[in-house]
Amino acid sequence: MHEKNIYKPIPFKLDKVETESPLIKTFFLTPEEDFHFKTGQFVEVTIDGIGEAPYTPSSSATVTDKMEITIMKAGYVTTKMHELKGGEILGIRGPYGKGYPLEKFHDKEVIILGGGVGIAPLRCLILTMMSEIERYQKINVCLGARTPADFIYKDWYPELGSNPKINLLRAVDKADETWQETEGVVTLLLGKLQTDFSSTVAVVCGPPIMMKFGTLKLLELGVKEENIYLSMEKNMSCGLGKCGHCALGDYFVCKDGPVFTYDEIKDYPDIWI
């Protein structure tokens, strides 16, 4: 080979699997070769005989000897993933994409808006930011799920909410008798924030409909277009900007994103579909 083989995965040992919600599990992995990623980048996970699929890690990017990925059971690869018990070897290649430019978040207040399994990559972002929490003014974490049972990382929130620099707000579309927090769409939480929106940075990750209304609400509150960071994940295949699956106008989401500022893509047609 003249060049490094960009398609060859490296082996990761699957240490254990934890169930987060009826359809979502977290996979705890140990890389068997040197592996680093930046928060917001994604990887291609291989299941022999089935194929590859793109995921964003949910553990901190500052931890390099372990990696966690949270996966919703949805397609071929994820269904196979959900059958794994631990002890297996998986292949992973990457990381791909640009990730979040954390240096641009320094000394600012940050809003993190997420929903459903979109909370997984945001957990990676939050944990990575928490390793240098002194660099940020405050982090407003606004998370949503369909029901209380659908929230992933249930054990994490008490610890997260107790951090003095983190303001954690949660909403569910449909509450049950135990739910003490907001009932309604996740964007309602944005209205509860007391902040100077014009200097705030916001990060949004979740289903397309949430991304759309979340962004519109942030704009309405006065967050600047160039300060809204959107995770525009698509059906990425090669991760290299060549195979065409994730084309968004002249961008390839895999290599030019997957994180874009609203400013970068607002003139692209139909970004929310």
Add this chain to the structure above:
Amino acid sequence: MYKFKIVYLPEFLEYLQEKYTLWAPAKSGTETEFKVISSFAEIDQSRLNTTLNPKEIFFPRREVLFSYDENGIKTPPPPEKPVAVWGLRTCDTRSIRMLDEVFSNAHQMPEKEMFKDPYWINKYADSLLISQACRQPLSTCFCNWFNSGPFDETGSDIFVIKGEVNYYLKGISDKGQEVLAGFAKAEQTDEKDAAEIKDLQAAAESYMSPALDISDLKSKLDKIWDDPLWEEIGAKCINCGACAYICPTCHCFDVSDEGKAGKGKRVRLWDACMFQLFTKEASGHNPRSNSLNRVRQRVMHKYNYFVDNYQKFLCTGCGRCVSVCPVNMDIREIIKKILAHEI
């Protein structure tokens, strides 16, 4: 410029085979495609354009990226000899050069990180592209829309013109010149030959319909994303994907597995933006779920987005999509409609 008698072609090809693996147009059932050739007799140049396109040579429709079993991952060995291609048309040569920009990142994008594809590079490196002038372009040919023409030498290592008794051969790259200089039967051309070439070129160009001025195409496309015109353009498309498969510049693919856990192959297969599953996400969400969106994407990629990234159209005017479309969609008519459309 060199020449040799037409009867010496087998000898020239044998000479090429000393150093190269030779590809040339050959029969494939009732159609023609580029194949590895062991002898001159296998070559079929009865058609101007091969039915199937030449991207196959460097970017096969199915390519094993690696195989895996209990002993680990094995990548296929790089080819022993570099590739020489005889019988390319000038449109095809230009299409290969375009794909090289995508796969080798030959054209360095200043702001955008681009990866180099080792599978393409292994086959493409040191290759020799020999293109042949089209003496009688087809009714589907429209290379002249793209500042090209039947005698365009652009991108060739060697450019060949078939005369009445001679092949005329021009070394365009250093590599091409070196190859021609080393062939014992090659002689220098004279004034009489130059006159014949001039006449052939004039005759060939007279077969072409006048070129359409497409300099406004990109800027027009920038403005019509939401236009109802797409309904008119895309209405009859059945999304069969034949245009994309037969296109020498379309290069979308999918990475997939053949085999089972523990033993199998990771393969790369041609894919097409015409298919509904192409963009479908695991959640069921599909950004291009309807046919019109997909037709628009293909047109936009070729004549708008690729121009943004590479400053050229992703089309050489070979006309294959025009001949193959089962519902008679004609990309030339689509372009004309777009250019004529009042915004």
